[in-house]
Amino acid sequence: MNVLIQQIFENKEVAALPSLLESGGLPALVSGLSAVHLANLAAALCQTLDRPVFVISPDDTPEIGGRK
Numbered sequence: 001m002n003v004l005i006q007q008i009f010e011n012k013e014v015a016a017l018p019s020l021l022e023s024g025g026l027p028a029l030v031s032g033l034s035a036v037h038l039a040n041l042a043a044a045l046c047q048t049l050d051r052p053v054f055v056i057s058p059d060d061t062p063e064i065g066g067r068k
Helices: 002-008 017-023 035-049
Strands: none
Touching: 002 035, 017 035
């Protein structure tokens, strides 16, 4: 998992997120990620910051039988 976290934080925009928390620059908007990448980012932030994160994402659950 540590290798994955290191790779995630190679991105300069993602690398800025932990310091935004310290400086009061949050909430932050992150867009364009698939569900698995959003989960990986949230897990990386939780482990790096050693604190929980709160994520709001759209409900992309497919409809089954015309009903949600």
